[in-house]
Structures are given as structure tokens and as C-alpha cells.
Amino acid sequence: MINLSLNYKLVRKFIKNFIREEILSNGFSRAVVGLSGGVDSSLVLYLTVDALGNKNVRAIMMPYKTNSPDSLKDAMLVVDELKVPYEIVNISNVADAYFENIKGIHNLRRGNFLARIRMAVLFDKALEFQSVVVGTSNKSELLLGYSTWYGDMAASLYPIGDLYKTQVWGLAKEVGVPEKIVKKKPSADLWPGQNDEKELGASYKELDEVLNLYVDQRKSFDEIVSLGYKRSIVNIVFQRIYKTQYKRTFPPIAKFSPRTVGIDFLYPHDFKR
């Protein structure tokens, strides 16, 4: 019902500059990207290579035994296309060493644990390669809290953090991410058969429009419903945003000193002495 499409040529240039400057101004020139074979991480890899050159980027694939084999194939397609050095770190043994002693562990616990193992691997690889971890979270998942706190959310910068999922598809087409990857059903692939839209309860198109109306246009719940959006979907969006606000803020500190981290010790991120 509303058009969220962007001037993707300009967005591409803007994000390319962002990646380059944010990394250089923090004293680095190289980056690692965790590549799943999905559209978000593929797009981020394209943009990062665009910004830093393929020699300064490493793609890290971290499959688990239950992941769809197509994911790794798609990831290979991307690294071949970009001629970017890569490494495959199978996390099955590490994860299973923990899982095997736990009875009745459910999908969400498993999924979160896998995301946090990947985070640990990625930050280790970043140190090995003297580089930063480029995050792959998009605006839809950041707002819906549809990601693992200190897992896939852990990164030094979020180049696509202001793009809704439907805009990620638009930019992915613009930069030349293989069509097969852009078109496949979105899945966090944390357990077999996981499907984002099924799990969230609505399509990204619907979710993104409601998010845009509420977040960017400051429409109220009732105003959005009166525009013809299903009450149940608007409800999902509002519930998710407020339930997951903790993931988007610095944890509270019991303040009693004159200057407290995060409250009134306020130095910019990009300042280096």
C-alpha cells in the first residue's frame, strides 16, 4: 500500500562511504563478514568488498550440521563471484559438545546458542585478521528484535541497519547479488525448515509497511489500522517492538557517581586519541 523503494544507486554509494569511513576512522582497514548464503549477509559482503576491496575482506561461513546444504552452496556462489578470500568453520562439533549433555533443549535455545557460537568464531577471526566484524542486521529485524542478542547482533557496524527487509531486496538487486539468493524464502536457518515470515506471523511486505508507518511516520496503532492494515499484524509489530527494546539499548547502570558510562560520560564512538 505504501512504496518503500529507494534510490538504490545513491543508497549504495552512501553505504559504501559509510563502511569505508567508519572502519578507517576506527583505525582498521579490514573486515570480516559472517556469510550464511542469505540475502542480508550476501548484500553486506558485496557492499564491504565495494568499500574496502576484496583483499581486505574475509567471508566466514559457519555451517551447523542441520543447516540446509543450499545455504553453503549459495554462500560459495557469492565468494566466487566476488573473488573474496573465505574460510569455512564448521561449528557442529563445538555446538554438539554442549548440546549432548542437555535434555529437551528447544529450538530457540539451540538457535540462540548457535548464533552466539558464530559470534565467538567471528570475533576470533576478526582478531586473527586484524579487522572488524561487519554486522548484517537490517532495520526490520532490529525493530522486531528478530535476532539473537550478543549473537548475530554483535558487530562493530551495521551497514544495512536502516534498510527494511524489502529494501534489502531492492539494494541486493542493484548491487548484483545473485537472483537466486534475492528470491529465496527468508530464513534464519537456525533449525531445519525455519521460515521468517511464518515465524513472525506476517510477510515482510506487511511488516515493513507497518513498521514504516509507526517508526518513520509516527502513526498511532489506530491510525495504522484505519489505513486498512490487519489489527493482528499491527499488534505483532507493536508487541515485538516493545518486548525487545532491551536489545537496542545499552544495559542500565545504577548511577551514583558524577559521570556514568552511557548516561553522562558521553564521548562519540568515532573519536580516537
Add this chain to the structure above:
Amino acid sequence: MRIKIALAQINPILGDIFKNREKHLEFIERAIKEKAKVIVFPELSLTGYSLLDLSMEVALSPNDSFFNEIFNLSRYIDIAFGFVEKGVDKIIYNSAMYLSQGAIKQIYRKIYLPTHGMFQELRFFGKGKNVFVFDTDFGRVSMLICRDFFHPSLLFLSYAGGADFIFALSNMPLRGLSGDKPYIEETVEKAADTYANFLSAFIVFVNRVGFEDGLGFYGGSFVESPLLVRHGFAGILNEKLTFAEVETGDIYKKRQNFPLLREEDFSLIKQNLERILEEQK
């Protein structure tokens, strides 16, 4: 008079006044070589924008010896740049300094300090109180800083003071990427067209580029003539020194063809404003 205005669309390093001073000197020397009459830098060009608690650490008194080399070069070219001013009142201000003939001609303190959404300037800076218009050897100049430019009331004061050139030293972050141009760029260009037309003055808009803590300043610097011709457009997103060659006689032509200034009745405005404010009490 035909003059060249240098627009220094730079990308300052956040908090590093020494490296930024080097960049200022380099750009000024290039502008001197090109025989520009004046060079204009963006808001807070010496310090960067997203300073937060750094603000007090990078603040300088206008007569600090730190500025000596810049003062020296102003014997060859007029220079307008942005810095954090340590006032004699021990308050810090988001200020612009205009140098000419090796001396300070004017210091302007930003009046409207945006404090909403991504902006938090009033947390760190004192508020300026005065708009100035001053003489240079190419005409009367008035300086404003960034958000000030979106308050027509301030440009009206420059107009009342007889400004031929209104400088807007800016740090505008990009937003709005759905159209051909960033939304903010369109907003600025429309405003500049309107101001240049109705105030019959040159608008000199200089915006920085580069990223700080995620904010991406878009650049897009230019000079708009009262005849509505755009000069010296610097493009967006890249650091650049451009030159706008303008004919100051355009102001004279415009004020004959469209004599708004001649018609203007400033005392009537003053009386009405006083009455309106009185009625609001």
C-alpha cells in the same frame, strides 16, 4: 565586481583540531593560488560535529595562538570557518569566525541549536544572541550556522542589515533517499532559491561531508545568485574545493528589477512584532 568564492567542502576528523588545522591551511593555500577573494568552510570545520563531551576539550578562545597560521593566511584571502568558541564568560559556543587582513572581522555564535531527534546541541553549547552584518571589500556579509538557515526570521535580519552575501556554514546529515536527490538536499536548495530571490542576496551554502557515529553529512555546497543561477556546486558525498565565480553587480540588477528591499518597511515590521508579542503575553 567579479569575484571568486572558494567553497571548502571538507571532511574534518572528529576531535582532532591539529589535523583539521592542517587541512584548513592546505585548502586556504589552494584557494589563494586560485585568487579567490574568500574561502568558506562548514560549521565546526575545525573540530567535527558529533563532539558531545569533547566539546569542552576542543574549545578555543578566538585569540588563541593556535590560530596564528590561519590568521596569517587571511592577509591574502578572507576566511570563514567553524570552531568551538571558549567565551570570556566561560561558556562554549558553536561559532563561526570571519578573518580578513590578518585579524578577526566577526565572530558569530549559532543561535538555533537543534536539540531533538539526532541532535543534542543545547546540551553542550550556549546560545548565540545576535545576527551581524559586516562590510568586506566585496560587499556586506552575514554569517549563519546550519539550523539558523532554516529560520527565515534570521535571514530576514541579515536582509534588514543590508546583507549582499549570506553564508550558511553547515553540518547537515543526509536523510531521505527515495528521490533523485537526498530529501535534505532538496530542502536546502528550495530554501536557497527562495531566499536568494526574495532577499536579493547571494546565498553561500557550505556543508561538510563524511561520517561520524553513523551520521553521513551530504555536502552539496553551492552559491545561489540573486538571479537564481547556481555556481560552484560541489556535488554530494565527496570532499572537494570548488569555486563560484560570481558577479556582485547581479545584486544591483536584481534590486532594480524586483525592488523588494526598497519597498520594505522595517519599522512597520518592528511595531507589528512588538504588538504581536505584547498580545501573546
